[in-house]
Amino acid sequence: MAVKTILSEDMLPTRWYNIVPDMPAGSLKPPLDPATGEPVGPEALAPIFPMSLISQEVSTERFVDIPEEVQEIYKLWRPTPLIRARRLEKVLDTPAKIYFKYEGVSPAGSHKPNTSVPQAYFNREAGIKRIATETGAGQWGSAMALATQMFGMACTVYMVRISYEQKPYRRSMMEVWGAEVLASPTGRTNSGRAVLEKDPESLGSLGIAISEASEDAATHDDTNYSLGSVLNHVLMHQTVVGEECKQQMEIAGDYPDIVIGCIGGGSNYAGLAFPFMRDRLSGEKQVEFLAAEPSACPTVTRGKLTYDFGDALGSTPLFMMHTLGHDFTPPGIHAGGLRYHAMAPLISALVDTGNMSAVAYGQTEIFEAAVTFARAEAIIPAPESSHAIKAAIDEAVRAREAGEGRVILFNLSGHGHFDMSAYDQYLSGKLTDYAYPEEKIKESMAKIPKGTW
C-alpha cells in the first residue's frame, strides 16, 4: 500500500509558474508611491534588489526557467515527498483521502529555501557579495544563511533581540552556515541607533529589523536586501512545490478537491496552490482553495482589502492587500511565521475574486491538531503548518459527516524541531489563546493611509 509518492531528481520542475498572466482581469492593482499616489516603476526597487528579481516581480510570462545552479541546490533535498496520511484518515474515520506535501525535509526545515536559494543566486549573478536580511523567530534568517553559504556569499541577519536571546538554537544554525547574526536593534545603522537612543533596552521588533537590514543594503554597494514572502517573485519561486505536487498527484492517481495551507505572508500556500489554481482559473478543474491563519493575526478573515505599507514604519510603496494596519503588532503566538500584518497582493486578489477563502484558528486548537497529526503520521509539525493540519482535519471530519470521499491536499510547510518548548507548554496545559485584539486592530486600521487612489 503506497504511503509516499517520491519523484526522482530528473522530474524536478525546471520552470517556476508565474500566476500573474492568469489572474482574473483587473484583479491586480499596481503598487503606488505614497507621496504621489502614482504607480511606482520597477526602478523604485533597484537600490535593494537586482534587476533580474525586479523583472520577475513584474513579469507577465507564465513560466520562468529555474537556473541550473539553483536546480543543483534544490536537489540537495528536492523533490520533496507527497505523503498519503492513511493513518490520520483512520484516526478520523473519514472517507476522505488526505495528502500532504512535506517541505520540512529541507536542511533549514521549511519551504523557505525554495526562494532564498534563487534570491541568493540572482544576487550573486548581479555581482552582489552580501545579503542583509531580518529574521524574527529565525526561519527566514536560517534559510538565507543556508542559501548564501551555498553560493559563497556573506550574510548579515538582523535578528529581533528578544528572539536572539530566547531562541539561541536558530541563531546557532545560522552561524553554522556562516552568517553573521546581530541582535536588532544594533548600533550599526541609523534606524537601530535611533531606537537605542530612545530605549537602550529595546527588545526589538520585526519592523525595526527590516529597517536595519534594508538600510544596510541601501548604504552598501555590494549588499542587497532580501524578503522571504509577500512579493510576487517570492511566491513564484515557491511554485516549485506545487509543480512537483501536480506530477505526484497524477502518479498517485488523484486530483485534489480542496487545496489547503497556512498563510502568514502567503508564500508557502501560494507555492502549493498556484499550479492547481491555474486549472481553476482556466476553467479546466473545479477545485477549492482554503487558507488558515491565526485568530491572533486574522489578516484575511478580519482585515481590510486596501492600499497599505508593506513595513511597519511606512517606508515601502503602498500595496493593495488585506491588512490589519501596517503597525499592527500581534500577540506573541508560537506560530511566529504567521504574524505579518498584511497578505501577499496575489493572495488578496484571489480572495477578493472569490477564488479562495480563509479561516482563522486559535493556538490551542492548532496544537491539538498538531499532536493528533504527530501521533498518527509520526512527523512533529511546525506551529505554522499546524494551521493547515487543523483545516485539513476539519475538512476530513466534514467529509465524514457528509459521507463524501473528498481528496484533501495540504502543505506541511515545516517541522517543529525548534518549537518543542511550545509543545511543552501545550502538553502541560500552560498554553493560552489570545483574545481577538479588537481594539488593537481598530487602532492600527485607523493608521492606514487615506489617499484618493
Added chain:
Amino acid sequence: MAVKTILSEDMLPTRWYNIVPDMPAGSLKPPLDPATGEPVGPEALAPIFPMSLISQEVSTERFVDIPEEVQEIYKLWRPTPLIRARRLEKVLDTPAKIYFKYEGVSPAGSHKPNTSVPQAYFNREAGIKRIATETGAGQWGSAMALATQMFGMACTVYMVRISYEQKPYRRSMMEVWGAEVLASPTGRTNSGRAVLEKDPESLGSLGIAISEASEDAATHDDTNYSLGSVLNHVLMHQTVVGEECKQQMEIAGDYPDIVIGCIGGGSNYAGLAFPFMRDRLSGEKQVEFLAAEPSACPTVTRGKLTYDFGDALGSTPLFMMHTLGHDFTPPGIHAGGLRYHAMAPLISALVDTGNMSAVAYGQTEIFEAAVTFARAEAIIPAPESSHAIKAAIDEAVRAREAGEGRVILFNLSGHGHFDMSAYDQYLSGKLTDYAYPEEKIKESMAKIPKGTW
C-alpha cells in the same frame, strides 16, 4: 548531474540480513552465565524480551522477513536517500567520490526507529501492552516513543535526570508521541529507591536508568524491556539501511572501496556495513571497513576484547566484546550516543578477525568536520554522525594525496537539530577536548570479572 539516489517504496527491502551464519568460523563466543561460566540459553532473556526477538537474537538464518506492518511504518520515511556529496568533494579537492546514506530523515531524526519499530511490533504481537526503556540524551527514548505510538502501545521512558533537566526538548518530543517520561532515579523501582536513599539529589546515570527500566519490565507481566543497540537482533534490524544502500549504489553505478560509520554500541554502523561485509566475507568483493569512535570513550581502539557485563551494575550475562570495563563512565561529551562502555559482540568479532578497523577522534575535530560538512552539503549533522564525517574527510584527503579515485561511503545516522547548543559552544570556542582518561580506564578495566572461561 545526479545528487541523490532515491528508491521508490516498492524497492524497500523486505528482509533483514543476519550476518551470524556468514561470520568467520569460531569468531563468535556465546554469552555466559557469570555465576557458572556456562553458556546461557535463550530462556535467560524471556522475562524481559518476547520469544520472537529472542529467536532473532540466536538465529542462524541468513535472512529474516520484515513483517508487512513494520514495512508500512518504515515507509513513513524509508527508503532514505543516498546522497553524493559532490560539494564536499569539491571543497576537499579530492578525486574520491563521497557518498552518504542519510538516516536523519526519520521522524525521530536518527536511524534508531529502524529497530524500535520492529521491537514494538514483535512485543505487541506477543501480547505486551507497554515498553519500559531508558534513555540518556533522548534519542533512543524518542525512537521508542514513536514506535509504541505507531502500534497503540504504552511507553515508559526512564530518562537520566541530568538530561531530563538539561534537554527538555527531547522529553517534549517523547511526550508528543504519548510516552510517559520519568526523571531517573525515580521512586517507582527498588533500584531507583536504593539510589535515592543514598543520594536524594542524584542526577542519575544510564546504568541506573537501565536497571530501573528492566526492573519495571521484569515485575510487570504486560511490560517488556527494549534495548537500542549492541544485541544481534538490534543490529540485524538496522540492516534495512545497508540493503537499501546496496540497491542505490548499484543505481549510482558504484561500489564502495571503504564503508565508514560511527560506533557507540555499533548498531548504525552494522546497519550500513553488514550487507557490504557479506560481500567481503564471501570473498566476492574487496572492501574496507572503518568505524569511528570518540577518544573520550575509546572502546575498540583502547579497550580489551574479553567477557564483560553489558550493563554498569553487572546484572546481565557476560558478552565477549571490546570493553573499557562495565563501570567505565566517559566524560560528558556531546556525542551522547557514543558513550557506551563496550561494543556489540558482532562488531568486536569483526575487528578481532581483521575484517574492520577503528579510529578515535576528539570532539573539537569532529565539530570542525561537522561544520565543514554543513557548509558544503547543507545538512547539520548530529555530533555522533560527525565522527563518521571526520573519518570520511580524512579518507578523502588521503585519496587526494595518493591521487586515488576511491569510492567512500558513510552513514549519516542523524541530524543535529537537538544539538545546537553544542554547535554554539564549538563556534564560540568554548568546546574542550577531554584528555584520554587513562586512570579511569585502568580502574574500570580492573573490575572486569576474571573467570576461568
